[in-house]
Amino acid sequence: MSDATFTPDREAEFGDYVALLKPRVMSLVVFTAFVGLLVAPVALHPFVAASAVLFIALGAGASGALNMWYDADIDAVMRRTAKRPVPSGKVAPEEALAIGVGLSGIAVVMLALATNLVAAGLLAFTIFFYAVIYTMWLKRSTPQNIVIGGAAGAFPPVIGWAAATGGVSLEAVLMFALIFMWTPPHFWALALFIKSDYDDAGVPMLTVTHGRKSTRRHILIYTVLLAPIGPALALSPVGGPVTLAAALVLNAIFLKGAFDIWRRDEGEAETDGYRTEKRVFRFSLYYLFLHFGALVADRALQGVF
Amino acid sequence: MAIRATHELHERRLSRNRGVGLVLVAFIAIVFGLTVVKVQNIGLTEGFDHVVRPELILRAE
Structure with missing residues (x-):
């Protein structure tokens, strides 16, 4: 990826990269993960809890970036999504891919270090499920895409719970x-x-x-x-x-x-x-x-x- | 030695560079904070530090 092969209409700003992480979806993830963590019978130190929620959200954001990388062709056609960073030409597709993969790794490793391997494993699975099973496979092949894709959105409270208790x-x-x-x-x-x-x-x-x-x-x-x-x-x-x-x-x-x-x-x-x-x-x-x-x-x- | 020459690229990329800078600072703060909390959670530990401490010596009674 270099500027020689990709010439955007205008320079991508920091906000365009933030938009790549689907901040509105992230806000729901933050909320449900936080609740899952809060209602768990094991109390985490507030700083560890806040970090755990942050890394769960980062993982969700990373899967959003992977989704935008893969779905740029669909997004470009739909009015609701045509202004997303990749289809609008603000961020290069390879950049979205690199950010998605990089942030996924950081989020999973940091969640493992901050809490435990069960929570990190669930987060890794959620990212895989959303980016590969849902985005690459089911979304384009079955009308039940929403039903199965919904599972990815349903994981955050479970990850929050696992972060606190170490299990499900x-x-x-x-x-x-x-x-x-x-x-x-x-x-x-x-x-x-x-x-x-x-x-x-x-x-x-x-x-x-x-x-x-x-x-x-x-x-x-x-x-x-x-x-x-x-x-x-x-x-x-x-x-x-x-x-x-x-x-x-x-x-x-x-x-x-x-x-x-x-x-x-x-x-x-x-x-x-x-x-x-x-x-x-x-x-x-x-x-x-x-x-x-x-x-x-x-x-x-x-x-x- | 600081780079003095400015390029229009510096201006174009200002938003990105600032954002990345802030993210890195925040990341360092989080790792530091986690370290402090994790070490505190271990509790007070007493080890050998090259000074004779009678309470650490087993006494046969």
Whole structure:
């Protein structure tokens, strides 16, 4: 890689490299990893805990860079992603690859040194899963890409938990299941209202391969399957009254939203500019945030009583 | 000996260089902090330091 072979429109700034790490995805990773670490029964020194969360986030960012390196051709076609550093020509693809590989290594090694090998191993697996299994393979080959890709996003609380305890147990698996089952309805709601993009890029999104009616049904099915996980988490050792209340209320709203999406047809959705789909998508973000927030609240209450 | 000649490249790359500099400083701070915490976690240790310390000598009683 040299400037002789790659002539960007303008010099890449530091912010363009930060954008390569998908900072918005990272913020969710930071939050869920932090919660996984916080609710674990073993307390880490605050500095070690903060470092662990940082390196988990760095690993997630590195896999984001690898994703942007490999997906530059798709990203260039879709409106939502065309401005990303690689397709917009600000960062050379080889540079994105080098940063992705380099930061992955640093993140895994540093997490191992800061905490333990189980957490580091899980982080390495997550990066591999997202960059290779999801990005290189499943995303382009199956409409279930979102379901399986969701696993990568579901790992951070498990890594946080492992960083504190040195292992994985039921509570960590339930936190994993919550994000894993939440991802498909969350993403498909988005896919419904930014429809044309995935068609153009040739990504086998469910809306393209099975049609929008089927996508609506899938959203409802996955939301129904998601519903018991929150209450189960609330009844597990990391849960408590706040989580239980949150799980019941959030699931009721999400199920109602998924039901509304399922009941509508395209004509209705197009007349009101996909209002329900957009509302459910926005709510789904709160759903996950508040669920994990409730776990923190219950943990704080345990300290009080 | 400092390099005095400036090139327009220095200006173009200012943002990157500053960013990388800050990241490196932060990384050093984290490694140092982790080291301090890990060493503290070991607790007070007492070793031989070339001074006779009676409490370290086994006494046959």
